[in-house]
Amino acid sequence: MAAKPLQQEIKKKQPFEWPEQEAILNILRTGDQFQNRFGRLFRQYGLTSSQYNVLRILRGEGRPMPCLEIAERMIQVVPAITGLIDRLELQELVARNRATDDRRVVYIELTPKAVRVLGDLDGPVQDLNRTLIGHLTARELKELSHLLEKARQGMPEET
Numbered sequence: 001m002a003a004k005p006l007q008q009e010i011k012k013k014q015p016f017e018w019p020e021q022e023a024i025l026n027i028l029r030t031g032d033q034f035q036n037r038f039g040r041l042f043r044q045y046g047l048t049s050s051q052y053n054v055l056r057i058l059r060g061e062g063r064p065m066p067c068l069e070i071a072e073r074m075i076q077v078v079p080a081i082t083g084l085i086d087r088l089e090l091q092e093l094v095a096r097n098r099a100t101d102d103r104r105v106v107y108i109e110l111t112p113k114a115v116r117v118l119g120d121l122d123g124p125v126q127d128l129n130r131t132l133i134g135h136l137t138a139r140e141l142k143e144l145s146h147l148l149e150k151a152r153q154g155m156p157e158e159t
Contacts, residue, residue: 041124050078051088055114064109
């Protein structure tokens, strides 16, 4: 089955003014659809995408981490990482521990409950990845990643 062009998909009467506009709108539409699907999955486990991202970062690092370091690694920019950690702590998915050498630094670590939740999510997340883009070849996936990284590389720094 051939992919439907975005212009047809959104019933846009006139062609896009610029190829950059069409590409950006394609990225936004695709990202929104992916985010909605992942959001539904994470809600089944009482999580948001950002909360899941925090838990994955901590599991991947394999050690407690300071809040600011977690925030730097997030996929989506989160303006209030402290509030996000607060909600995870209320769900008993993370614990806070103050550094002994510098009491201003707070380390966040996974709880055993979080490790179980992440383990339960591993299969469904992989299945959803395959459902969403498993029809692309390994070469196409690599090229897609390369092009998206190249697009981000060309972005001017925010001031």
